[in-house]
Amino acid sequence: MSTLSTGPSLPGNAVIAQSGGPTAVINQSLVGCIEALREFSDIGRIYGARHAVAGMVADDFVDLTETPDRTLARVAATPSSALGTSRDKPDEAYCERIFERLAAREIRHFFYIGGNDSSDTCRIVSEVARARGYELRAFHIPKTIDNDLVKNDHTPGFGSAARFVACALMGDSLDNAALPGIKIDVIMGRHAGFLTAASLLARTPAGSGPHLIYVPEATFDLDRFVADVDRIYTREGRCVIAVSEGIHDESGTPIAARIAEQLTGEVEVDAHGNVQLSGSGALGDHLANLIKSRLGKKLRVRSDTFGYLQRSFAGCVSPSDATEAREAGRAAGRAAADGLLEASITIERTSSDPYSVAYTPVRLSEVARKTRTLEPKYIVDGCDIAEEFRGYLAPLVGDLPVVEGL
Amino acid sequence: MSTLSTGPSLPGNAVIAQSGGPTAVINQSLVGCIEALREFSDIGRIYGARHAVAGMVADDFVDLTETPDRTLARVAATPSSALGTSRDKPDEAYCERIFERLAAREIRHFFYIGGNDSSDTCRIVSEVARARGYELRAFHIPKTIDNDLVKNDHTPGFGSAARFVACALMGDSLDNAALPGIKIDVIMGRHAGFLTAASLLARTPAGSGPHLIYVPEATFDLDRFVADVDRIYTREGRCVIAVSEGIHDESGTPIAARIAEQLTGEVEVDAHGNVQLSGSGALGDHLANLIKSRLGKKLRVRSDTFGYLQRSFAGCVSPSDATEAREAGRAAGRAAADGLLEASITIERTSSDPYSVAYTPVRLSEVARKTRTLEPKYIVDGCDIAEEFRGYLAPLVGDLPVVEGL
Numbered sequence: 185m186s187t188l189s190t191g192p193s194l195p196g197n198a199v200i201a202q203s204g205g206p207t208a209v210i211n212q213s214l215v216g217c218i219e220a221l222r223e224f225s226d227i228g229r230i231y232g233a234r235h236a237v238a239g240m241v242a243d244d245f246v247d248l249t250e251t252p253d254r255t256l257a258r259v260a261a262t263p264s265s266a267l268g269t270s271r272d273k274p275d276e277a278y279c280e281r282i283f284e285r286l287a288a289r290e291i292r293h294f295f296y297i298g299g300n301d302s303s304d305t306c307r308i309v310s311e312v313a314r315a316r317g318y319e320l321r322a323f324h325i326p327k328t329i330d331n332d333l334v335k336n337d338h339t340p341g342f343g344s345a346a347r348f349v350a351c352a353l354m355g356d357s358l359d360n361a362a363l364p365g366i367k368i369d370v371i372m373g374r375h376a377g378f379l380t381a382a383s384l385l386a387r388t389p390a391g392s393g394p395h396l397i398y399v400p401e402a403t404f405d406l407d408r409f410v411a412d413v414d415r416i417y418t419r420e421g422r423c424v425i426a427v428s429e430g431i432h433d434e435s436g437t438p439i440a441a442r443i444a445e446q447l448t449g450e451v452e453v454d455a456h457g458n459v460q461l462s463g464s465g466a467l468g469d470h471l472a473n474l475i476k477s478r479l480g481k482k483l484r485v486r487s488d489t490f491g492y493l494q495r496s497f498a499g500c501v502s503p504s505d506a507t508e509a510r511e512a513g514r515a516a517g518r519a520a521a522d523g524l525l526e527a528s529i530t531i532e533r534t535s536s537d538p539y540s541v542a543y544t545p546v547r548l549s550e551v552a553r554k555t556r557t558l559e560p561k562y563i564v565d566g567c568d569i570a571e572e573f574r575g576y577l578a579p580l581v582g583d584l585p586v587v588e589g590l
Numbered sequence: 591m592s593t594l595s596t597g598p599s600l601p602g603n604a605v606i607a608q609s610g611g612p613t614a615v616i617n618q619s620l621v622g623c624i625e626a627l628r629e630f631s632d633i634g635r636i637y638g639a640r641h642a643v644a645g646m647v648a649d650d651f652v653d654l655t656e657t658p659d660r661t662l663a664r665v666a667a668t669p670s671s672a673l674g675t676s677r678d679k680p681d682e683a684y685c686e687r688i689f690e691r692l693a694a695r696e697i698r699h700f701f702y703i704g705g706n707d708s709s710d711t712c713r714i715v716s717e718v719a720r721a722r723g724y725e726l727r728a729f730h731i732p733k734t735i736d737n738d739l740v741k742n743d744h745t746p747g748f749g750s751a752a753r754f755v756a757c758a759l760m761g762d763s764l765d766n767a768a769l770p771g772i773k774i775d776v777i778m779g780r781h782a783g784f785l786t787a788a789s790l791l792a793r794t795p796a797g798s799g800p801h802l803i804y805v806p807e808a809t810f811d812l813d814r815f816v817a818d819v820d821r822i823y824t825r826e827g828r829c830v831i832a833v834s835e836g837i838h839d840e841s842g843t844p845i846a847a848r849i850a851e852q853l854t855g856e857v858e859v860d861a862h863g864n865v866q867l868s869g870s871g872a873l874g875d876h877l878a879n880l881i882k883s884r885l886g887k888k889l890r891v892r893s894d895t896f897g898y899l900q901r902s903f904a905g906c907v908s909p910s911d912a913t914e915a916r917e918a919g920r921a922a923g924r925a926a927a928d929g930l931l932e933a934s935i936t937i938e939r940t941s942s943d944p945y946s947v948a949y950t951p952v953r954l955s956e957v958a959r960k961t962r963t964l965e966p967k968y969i970v971d972g973c974d975i976a977e978e979f980r981g982y983l984a985p986l987v988g989d990l991p992v993v994e995g996l
């Protein structure tokens with residue numbers, strides 16, 4: 185925090201926006217930020233921008249200054265981004281249009297809740313503002329189910345998505361134990377395997393799956409995959425597999441992108457250059473068909489792709505995740521009140537037992553455009569996750585249902 | 591109940607089995623049945639058959655007579671079938687092998703927890719036993735997330751699966767409101783659309799989707815589907831669609847089966863003649879590609895297939911469903927104690943306000959091999975579900991998360 189610059193009081197209005205993929209707790213951060221800004225006397229009006237930067241250029245704002253606490257409490261508990269979101273990546277001309285709108289509303293404090301790409305958007309807006317002489321203080325509030333922001337022990341949204349994955353795999357492993365076969369579950373995660381690795385929490389004596397876990401930090405080899413499945417199936421008579429949507433071959437090309445190109449002749453790419461991975465069952469189906477063709481047509485092989493369910497499912501929230509998302513939002517509001525010129529709020533684990541965290545502002549450039557991945561020590565033989573990952577994960581996910589077999 | 595035959599006391603042992611697809615509450619029925627049988631003095635030992643009839647012929651039994659209450663309480667709260675399950679359909683020779691094993695253990699009471707096909711298995715075992723002179727009293731305990739058993743207002747397992755679908759669509763509609771596009775969600779249901787129709791509960795002012803709901807009770811026409819989506823997308827700028835995996839063309843052929851045949855040249859069929867519908871994202875992907883090719887390559891179109899998650903997800907149970915599954919199991923044990931020769935337990939809704947149900951035994955032949963479907967009054971224009979369906983559904987699903995927008 186010592187390297188962060190502060191400035192004099194800057195009276196004006198504030199805007200808050202939500203960017204990138206929604207999560208189950210991103211509205212907690214929105215409400216936390218509003219709560220802190222209401223305590224901050226420099227701030228006149230608090231605006232929400234609908235659909236993030238896209239709403240700013242379209243002058244689509246909602247005034248949140250006097251939204252009743254009762255409404256905010258319900259919004260905080262609602263999954264997905266209440267203000268709407270966007271994947272736009274602003275260039276200089278786009279930024280110019282943003283500043284026009286912000287200037288018209290005398291907005292001097294800019295709060296951007298988002299992940300990797302969104303922290304970069306926040307950095308771009310902040311840097312272009314400085315270059316153009318538009319006085320703006322920009323703050324990034326972390327959010328991503330991928331858990332891939334550097335400088336963070338973990339990120340808001342991840343714990344609840346991990347809870348969904350654990351509950352789903354827990355049930356699915358029991359389902360597979362009851363009606364044996366080979367089951368492939370495809371889980372979100374482009375470059376980071378944290379969410380797929382969270383399936384480890386589903387491994388209980390009653391269900392015992394997933395038997396294999398593949399994350400994008402390890403190269404995925406189709407032959408090796410078939411051999412792994414064959415080994416487990418021969419031993420157990422069944423096999424549950426958790427696989428990240430971001431698995432890639434030796435050249436770094438996602439398997440999902442290769443399949444999409446084969447099937448449709450094209451690959452969808454967003455403004456940040458990300459290839460579409462979610463919203464299709466093609467990867468799971470491809471792996472299932474591969475297993476059948478290699479290990480036997482008569483095998484019962486099924487695949488499920490968890491898709492968007494894992495980030496917005498209503499009623500599957502980790503308590504610590506909800507609390508921390510709220511606090512991260514508040515910390516951003518406080519950072520502005522402390523006179524910081526810009527910051528990204530990070531979550532530090534200050535103690536493991538008892539579990540506790542701190543919310544520490546760092547420079548935007550320390551977080552933006554960087555991707556954190558799963559530490560190699562957690563990856564076992566390219567097809568499993570080490571037991572010690574439970575210790576890292578458990579407090580983030582909360583107590584899970586207790587299951588027992590006969 | 592007046593038409594049911596009773597007989598004299600029949601001392602002997604009992605077997606309980608779980609058949610067909612697992613659910614979130616099928617273990618409640620198992621435990622309820624054990625509880626009732628422990629009160630019934632004719633019963634010596636209580637066996638569980640692993641993997642249903644398959645375990646009976648393989649002599650794979652587990653003795654549940656003295657399983658501690660504490661264990662049973664945890665098993666009851668565990669999703670999926672703790673004894674394992676099977677889709678085998680016994681013929682006469684298969685039944686003969688079952689009776690050999692039952693006779694060896696002096697089993698005279700047979701409890702079979704399952705859906706449509708399983709009630710028929712129960713009937714076959716009961717009838718062949720009678721024809722062969724093997725004295726056996728057979729009881730069917732209802733279970734199916736499809737909710738398609740005749741003589742039942744609803745069936746155990748459905749309420750919890752419907753709760754999953756409602757929570758998933760609630761989150762997904764909010765996700766789609768935040769990041770607009772066209773979203774297709776494929777939900778289980780071969781012939782009956784109850785579970786897909788449960789997505790209606792997700793329609794709130796905050797999320798407002800699903801905008802279109804397709805059930806297998808109405809013929810699915812691809813051109814009509816594209817026109818429906820176009821109409822909603824033009825009006826709303828987005829569209830969330832709930833579609834049953836069992837949708838079929840005018841000839842009755844499932845769209846999923848047509849696609850599977852196109853893709854792989856074959857269609858997987860189980861012992862009961864059911865075509866494989868779940869465990870693949872192909873139907874959703876096909877519909878998504880159709881929308882793109884007809885309405886515009888640049889549209890953001892995504893599909894998710896809920897698959898096995900909706901029947902076994904840990905921690906998403908409807909309270910009334912759990913209670914009723916337990917009571918249905920107990921009612922079967924009591925029917926045996928009352929001296930009934932055979933029965934299927936049914937759930938009747940005796941009052942809507944306040945909601946209450948009764949557990950009524952009927953003849954096996956009244957339920958077996960019959961399929962109940964969604965009443966036509968609930969289906970609107972082949973692409974939506976009537977608001978009045980909420981009244982039927984709400985008590986079965988329990989209180990849902992409250993969501994609010996800005």
